[in-house]
Amino acid sequence: MTKKMKIRIAEIIILLIALLVVPLFVKNNYYLLVFNRILINAIVVLGLNFITGLTGQMNLGMAGIFALGAYASALITRYANISPWVGLLLAIAVGWVIGQCLGYPSLRVKGVYLSLTTIGFAEVIRLMFSNLTDITGGTQGMRNIEPYSLFGFKFDTQGKMYYLFFVITAFGFFIAWRIVYSKWGRVFKSLRDNAEAVEMSGVDIADVKIKAFTICAIYGAVAGALYAHFMGYINPSTFTIDMSTNFVIMLLIGGLGSVIGNIFGAIIVTILPEMLRFLDDYYLITFSIIVLLGAIFFPNGWVDAVVRLGKKTINIISDKRAENGKAVSR
Amino acid sequence: MKKGLWKYLSLVLMVAMVLSLVACSNPDETSESESTNSTVEEATSTSEPVKIGLVAMLTGDNPLNGERMQQAVQLAIDEYNAAGGILGGREIELLVEDDQTLQDMAVTCVEKLISEEVVGIIGPHRSTNALAVEATVATAGVPTLTGGTSPSISELGNDYLFRIRASDEIFASVAAAYAVDELGAKKIGMLYNSDDYGAGAEKIVAEYCKANGIGYVSEGHNTGDTDFTAQITKMGTEGVDALLIWTHDSELAIHARQIYELGLEAKVVSSPGITMQQVIDMCEPEYIEGWQGVTDYVFTSTDETVQEFNKKFSEKYGINTELYSASYYGAALVLIEAIEAAGTTDRTAVMEALKKTSDLSAPVGVLECDDKNNLVHSVNVAEIINKEPVFIKSISVE
Amino acid sequence: MNAAVLVQLLVSGLAMGFIYALVGIEYTLVWNSTGLLNFSHDKLIMLGAYLFGGTFVLGMGFSNPLAIVLAFVIMGLIGVLIANGIFNPLRTMQSMIFAVMGTMILGRIIKEACRLIWGPAPFAISGWLSGNIRIGKISISNANIIICLVSLLVVIGLQLFLNFTKTGKAMRCVAQNKKAAALMGINVTQNICITTAVSAIICSIIGILIIPLFNVSTTMSNSIGLKGFSAGVIGGFGYLPGAIIGGIIIGIVENLAVMVLPAVYKDVVSFVLLILFLLVKPTGLLGKRA
Known part of the structure; x- marks a missing residue:
């Protein structure tokens, strides 16, 4: 283990501890609610990173996957009258199935075709949930979705849910981290950079694409299931293209392919509009303009921009040091 | 080099902006975290304003309806403030949040208003949004007046959720x-x-x-x-x-x-x-x-309350009234009167006062709270003649 | 279900189909020259309608032809802005996601700007292309007839422009191979500017023509934006006359679907059609390239 990695791991642990004690100091439900929304969004973005960030396939149908996860979990909890945890397992299964199904078109169509396919998919899902009134309650939505509970301990307040979601998001983060820096992750990335070369080196592209899509869909569906039990009420009108777009914006602001960036993207896009609320009528347009300028000037994400700015200053300093003590260092 | 400079300049600006926002929102974070969420225990000083929250759809797909809601509630509050405020001279302050007609945003807005210690909340308008915030307002115990007309709202049995339009x-x-x-x-x-x-x-x-x-x-x-x-x-x-x-x-x-x-x-x-x-x-x-x-409401009705309201509203905003302005003007009236009747800003007392509302005359008719927290019990029929809605009759339903 | 009803459904489907076709044409142009999709196109349609109706006709009281010309000019300039602000800087990035998301965010900005500038109230322009024609039991709006004519004119005009002018020929070169075009001395950046401007002008044509049908509001073009994409895909991606065929097919199929399915599944039908085409025949009915 290099020194650099040790420092990085220490940083992450400090960050984790800091985040874990948040509810002890923040008793305000509004802030906790926003934190919870960030955690759920972060899970989606971590998943989206595999398909859109790493393999470079543009998925604009995340809201559809999210909705399927939410409804799968809510419906089985309601009708089979069982624990939401089973719903979470079902959501994982649903995610796997969606991944296999959506992965297939990504073999045939790519780029802009794929984004249209995924948009169409998400719209079909939304319209089906709206109009299959007998099963889903249609546009009246589903109410009284049970919160998670563990050995009789109910996660029914924002503070309690924060811990639960935090643990799940942290778990999702580490899995994503491990995958991105594994052999799979490198194959995913190489697919984006040069698909032909990857195929030449004997990698089964079809298999890789479907893998990426499946991981993405499982993350999306799990986040959807969490959302259903977090809100306690779901309605198909939530799961629009706007929602899918928001997830991609989070990914973009965090920086494509960067796992830590994903988390920061989710944080920035969820919190920034809330902070801008003091601008009244102009808050949404201001938010959009900031995001657009960010996308144009820092296409590698804000995190990367900050890091590079930091590196530049460090470089300047270390250059000076190096000049002073060239002979000593080597 | 010039391009790089630009990049960093705007980056620094952006970071500065975000940081200043964090700084802005920090002070109330600490103050709010100390107070409890269930009830508002305010000092009964006469200087402190009474806060009322409004959740309206100011952006999104129905921005006009949200604007009318805001105008009407503001009109009602201005009138009370001009007449010397409530609870012995305290001003009423309106806090407006935009829910974009989205459910999760509606919940966020309601939680934000609750954390800002409002006595009562007006809105959100859509039934779906009202259903989404229902559990939150019940847990926090904040009287909320919604314009959602879905029949399922009165089946909730939520003491804190009141409805200021007739049911569908x-x-x-x-x-x-x-x-x-x-x-x-x-x-x-x-x-x-x-x-x-x-x-x-x-x-x-x-x-x-x-x-x-x-x-x-x-x-x-x-x-x-x-x-x-x-x-x-x-x-x-x-x-x-x-x-x-x-x-x-x-x-x-x-x-x-x-x-x-x-x-x-x-x-x-x-x-x-x-x-x-x-x-x-x-x-x-x-x-x-x-x-x-x-x-709910026809501005051409001969009813005196309607005519007076229409006159006030059109004088201030230059447009005729419609059901959003009339309904939410009524909502503001009934909430303010309930605070006055309760004699305190305690949310539970205000909820109980709201439940006792009776015979309050508002533009949408006489407001009376029934056991399912419905306040309006009559609807009007109007006919469109030469681009104007002409009042035909009012039908009261038990 | 009698014959008159069937004909009426066909006619209305055809009328809607031509609107989708125009949308298809407008974004195919951008696709051809940049290889990118302009996801803000539905908002540009709305902006065109607001400029024409809100500012020039109702606001300044100009006559309709003058208002149309002014709307074209401003929309053309906006097109150039989009090209220089989003497409040109972002098209060379490693993934198209940057430019596509740029246009999506731009769409949100335009929507909010319209609400702030022209206010949240939807409005209509009384007398503009209103009225309808009845033949026997069949009815069609005047606006629909004009839309059919205009979309044919636009396609013919564009084909002439692309085949017989120097700029048009350059546009076709860029569409086929950007690198080769650049090597041959064609200014690709400038070319993208012109194409985006033309596309924005077509957006404003659509916006102005659908005012009598949908009125002017911030949501007026939401559904036609997506269905325009379907039209382009079904007809043949990147091929202009294909957009017309695709638009007509979608318009008619979704209207006839109502005969067998509940009407609420109308949109589902057109999206399923889109997905099927993408999976089975991504080149569309008339398209050549994969």
């Missing part, structure tokens, strides 16, 4: 009864929006027709659809003699044009939208001549 049950059954009794319909056709609003009404009309042995056909559409030829033509082939249309503003205006152009001969009874100026303005006069609308 009333609207739709009055519309169906009016079509049958007054217009002599033998077969009713219903065109409805597949969302919560339209689908809820469709269920009620279907039951009414079944119970009364009236012929019935229905066809739905989705919000944002722009062509209803198929649905309207089907109504024509089914030979309906009265048409009930239950949908939102833009869809309603397109329905009006297409029904006229396709020459469907049927008497039309519509959802409240048609009595609103903004919908009428989107139609040529011949499209909607003779249409009937079931609505």
Whole structure:
């Protein structure tokens, strides 16, 4: 283990501890609610990173996957009258199935075709949930979705849910981290950079694409299931293209392919509009303009921009040091 | 080099902006975290304003309705403040949040207002949003007045959620009864929006027709659809003699044009939208001549309260009143009166005072709270004559 | 279900189909020259309608032809802005996601700007292209007839422009191979500017023509935006006359679907059609390239 990695791991642990004690100091439900929304969004973005960030396939149908996860979990909890945890397992299964199904078109169509396919998919899902009134309650939505509970301990307040979601998001983060820096992750990335070369080196592209899509869909569906039990009420009108777009914006602001960036993207896009609320009528347009300028000037994400700015200053300093003590260092 | 400089300049600006925002929002974070969330324990000093929250859809797909809500509530509050405030001279302060007509944003707005220690919340408007925030306001114990008309809201048994518009049950059954009794319909056709609003009404009309042995056909559409030829033509082939249309503003205006152009001969009874100026303005006069609308409120009513309200509102904002402004003006009135009656800003006391509301005259009629927290029990029927909604009658329902 | 009803459904489907076709044409142009999709196109349609109706006709009281010309000019300039602000800087990035998301965010900005500038109230322009024609039991709006004519004119005009002018020929070169075009001395950046401007002008044509049908509001073009994409895909991606065929197919199929399915599934039908085409025949009915 290099020194650099040790420092990085220490940083992450400090960050984790800091985040874990948040509810002890923040008793305000509004802030906790926003934190919870960030955690759920972060899970989606971590998943989206595999398909859109790493393999470079543009998925604009995340809201559809999210909705399927939410409804799968809510419906089985309601009708089979069982624990939401089973719903979470079902959501994982649903995610796997969606991944296999959506992965297939990504073999045939790519780029802009794929984004249209995924948009169409998400719209079909939304319209089906709206109009299959007998099963889903249609546009009246589903109410009284049970919160998670563990050995009789109910996660029914924002503070309690924060811990639960935090643990799940942290778990999702580490899995994503491990995958991105594994052999799979490198194959995913190489697919984006040069698909032909990857195929030449004997990698089964079809298999890789479907893998990426499946991981993405499982993350999306799990986040959807969490959302259903977090809100306690779901309605198909939530799961629009706007929602899918928001997830991609989070990914973009965090920086494509960067796992830590994903988390920061989710944080920035969820919190920034809330902070801008003091601008009244102009808050949404201001938010959009900031995001657009960010996308144009820092296409590698804000995190990367900050890091590079930091590196530049460090470089300047270390250059000076190096000049002073060239002979000593080597 | 120049390009790089630009990059970092805007980056620094952005970071500075975000940081200053964090700094801005920090002070109240600490102060709020100390106070409890369940009840507001304020000092009874006369200087501190009484805070009321409003959750309105100021952006998103229905920004106009949100603007009218805000204008009306502000008007009511300004009047009370001009008359010396409430609770012995305390000013009323309005905190407005935008929910973009989205459920998770509505919950966020409500939590934000609760953390800012409002005594009561007005809105969110849509039934779906009201259902989404229902559990939150019950847990926090904040009296909330919504304009959501879905029948499921009164089935919640939520003490803190009050409704300041009549239920869709009333609207739709009055519309169906009016079509049958007054217009002599033998077969009713219903065109409805597949969302919560339209689908809820469709269920009620279907039951009414079944119970009364009236012929019935229905066809739905989705919000944002722009062509209803198929649905309207089907109504024509089914030979309906009265048409009930239950949908939102833009869809309603397109329905009006297409029904006229396709020459469907049927008497039309519509959802409240048609009595609103903004919908009428989107139609040529011949499209909607003779249409009937079931609505909360008609500004041409001869009722004194209505005339006075319309005069005040149009003097301030230069437009005639419609159901959003009238309903939410009423909401502000009833909430402020309840705070005054409770004599305190304690949320539970205000909730109990709201439950005792009776005989309060508002533009939408006499407000009286029943055991299901419904405040409005009458609807009006209006006919569109020469692009103006003409008041026909008011129907009270028990 | 009698014959008159069937004909009426066909006619209305055809009328809607031509609107989708125009949308298809407008974004195919951008696709051809940049290889990118302009996801803000539905908002540009709305902006065109607001500029024409809100500012020039109702606001300044100009005559309709003058208002149309002014709307074209401003929309053309906006097109150039989009090209220089989003497409040109972002098209060379490693993934197209940057430019596509740029246009999506731009769409949100335009929507909010319209609400702030012209206010949240939807409005109509009384007398503009209103009225309808009845033949027997069949009815069609005047606006629909004009839309059919205009979309044919636009396609013919564009074909002439692309085949017989120097700029047009350059546009076709860029569409086929950007690198080769650049090597041959064609200014690709400038070319993208012109194409985006033309596309924005077509957006404003659509916006102005659909005012009598959908009125002017911030949501007026939501559904036609997506269905325009379907039209382009079904007809043949990147091939202009294909957009017309695709638009007409979608318009008619979704209207006839109502005969077998509940009307609420109308949109589902057109999206399923889109997905099927993408999976089975991504080149569309008339398209050549994969």
